[in-house]
Amino acid sequence: MLYWIVICLIIALIAGVLGFGGIAGAATGIAQILFFIFLVLLVISVVSSIFRGRGPKP
Numbered sequence: 001m002l003y004w005i006v007i008c009l010i011i012a013l014i015a016g017v018l019g020f021g022g023i024a025g026a027a028t029g030i031a032q033i034l035f036f037i038f039l040v041l042l043v044i045s046v047v048s049s050i051f052r053g054r055g056p057k058p
Contacts, residue, residue: 005034 008031015024 002038005031005038008034 008027012024012027
């Protein structure tokens with residue numbers, strides 16, 4: 001998922017430099033949505049691993 005966030009941000013930067021404001025805004029919005037979805041999934045994963053009592057494998 002982080003891969004797609006980086007791709008959307010690169011598209012937004014390139015579109016912004018070239019003057020395509022609408023495309024840059026859309027790509028930035030998509031990257032923000034994907035980032036927040038990633039954060040929510042990360043928090044759910046951490047909380048579930050804490051409640052299960054399993055720590056990281058050495």
